[in-house]
Amino acid sequence: MTTTNDRGGSRRNARPDDEAAATDTPAATGNTAPSVSRRRLLATAGAAGAAGLAVGAGALAATSAASTPASTPGGAAPGNPASDSAAGGAPALTSLGAHAYPFHGAHQAGIVQPMQARMLSTAFDLTAGTGRPGLTSLMKRWSAAAAAMAEGRTPPGLTDDDTALDAGPSSLTVTFGFGAPVFAKAGLAARLPAALAPLPPFPEDALDRRRSDGDLWVQVCADDALVAFHAMRTLQRLAAGAATVRWQMSGFSRSPGATAQPRTGRNLMGQIDGTNNPKPTDSTFDARVFVPAEPDAGKGQPAWMAGGSYAVFRRIRMLLDHWDQQTTDRQEQVIGRHKASGAPLSGGAETTPVDLAKLTPDGALAIPGDAHIRVATPDANQGAAMLRRGYSYHDGLRADGSPDAGLLFVAFQSDPLTGFVPVQRKLARADALSVFIAHESSGLYAVPGGAADPSGYVGQALLEG
Ligand SMILES: C=CC1=C(C)c2cc3[nH]c(cc4nc(cc5[nH]c(cc1n2)c(C)c5CCC(=O)O)C(CCC(=O)O)=C4C)c(C)c3C=C
Ligand SMILES: [Fe+2]
Helix, strand or coil: CCCCCHHHCHHHHCCHHHCCCCCCCCCCCCECCCHHHHHHEEEECCCCCCCCEEECCCCCCCCCHHHCCCCCCCCCCCCCCCCCCCCCCCCCCCHHHHEECCCCECCCCCCCCCCCCEEEEEEEEECCCCCHHHHHHHHHHHHHHHHHHHCCCCCCCCCCCCCCCCCCCCCCEEEEEEECHHHHHCCCHHHCCHHHCCCCCCCCCCCCHHHCCCCEEEEEEECCHHHHHHHHHHHHHHCCCCEEEEEEEEEECCCCCCCCCCCCCECCCCCECCCCCCCCCCCCHHHHHCCCCCCCHHHCCCHHHCCCEEEEEEEEEECHHHHHCCCHHHHHHHHCECCCCCCECCCCCCCCCCCCCCECCCCCECCCCCCHHHHHCHHHCCCCCCEECCEEEEEEECCCCCEEEEEEEEEEECCHHHCHHHHHHHHHHHCHHHHHEEEEEEEEEEECCCCCCCCCCCCHHHHHC
């Protein structure tokens, strides 16, 4: 049996039951290694942060633990483990293509993993007549396909379109969410979490409802554009008859290897973005990002959301022509950090803790009162925090010639009422950045915990509980 990417043919024949057992369990994400690919694994990522696996060709070689990704979303890109050359087998995948994140685990993939280079975000609406059985069947099909593609296997249930032929999993993650309207449509109104109450209107919102909301939300991320397209297109094809696309958006981030050292990414305003995200090593991380394994019914968290999270999605256009007219000094005052280094205006380097009390020699606040980081910080919002995992987008030019570009803002939190909502309320009122951006679409989705193993599927506790 060869062990390279099965889209080339040979791995199509691999049988799960002839795989050797492996016991390594990536701990930090709670995601477990899929048994089907175990003999193909070159290594498991052991340390804190997002655990990943390398799917390689031929020889099974251990990779350096130091090369495993450990950064948070928005943080530095992973140094994906390199795969070994196959002796006499198919050529090895490059390190980028070989890297895999397990689909199965306590939490869904695509939340704590370091951001990949590409993201496709799609909302679906159930077709008329698709009730709970149809939705259950769809979630089973989607979960099986996502699990297979995350291992670089051909998705079951349809004739593959071959758009990812020859490619490895390329750090593919697929994340599923449920929007509020799906609960009534699927006869699950009694299970609607309180946290899925509609987001309040915020001043200056200019939302296009056709590009907002949706019954289901699917986030596909990968380090290769074809792999991401293949995964999303496959899921779309598998939805035929059960759900149709409501809106779809495409985002990008820095490609692994583009910088000399792995670094926090930049957004299209040129700022280093993601520095002060919660880190998996923070003692408060899980409480901020995930619903506990035993949800607190008193806080409106249903049992089926154990290990889940809530995703807020906003398409935020950047008024780049206006932004580019500002001096660098003014741009730094707007954010509260130096543009080149990402260091706070209170001093130090990128990761130096922000000193909001620091004064300049002439007695002014070093970080202005309306600077974005001062207004958004948990310290100014009763601890409200979220894990930001946004991607840039660029959809050409608008009718007036200005760039249709900005941020596909994605934030995961254990409860939007103690995460996004209070922070955005304050930003909409007091953030110096507001005049340079426009919120154009919005969505809020319950992202259930992960499927523990291949016998389950995402949303099972909701749909069968
Ligand atoms: C409601 C939440 C937030 C929205 C919407 C938002 C939009 C937005 N942000 C940037 C650029 C940066 N944001 C930064 C920090 C930051 N942003 C938020 C929240 C929202 N941002 C938080 C909670 C924080 C962290 C604050 C802190 O504790 O220090 C930064 C600085 C670097 C960083 O820490 O990530 C930048 C840059 C843009 C361009 C934008 C909308 C287009
Ligand atoms: Fe921000």
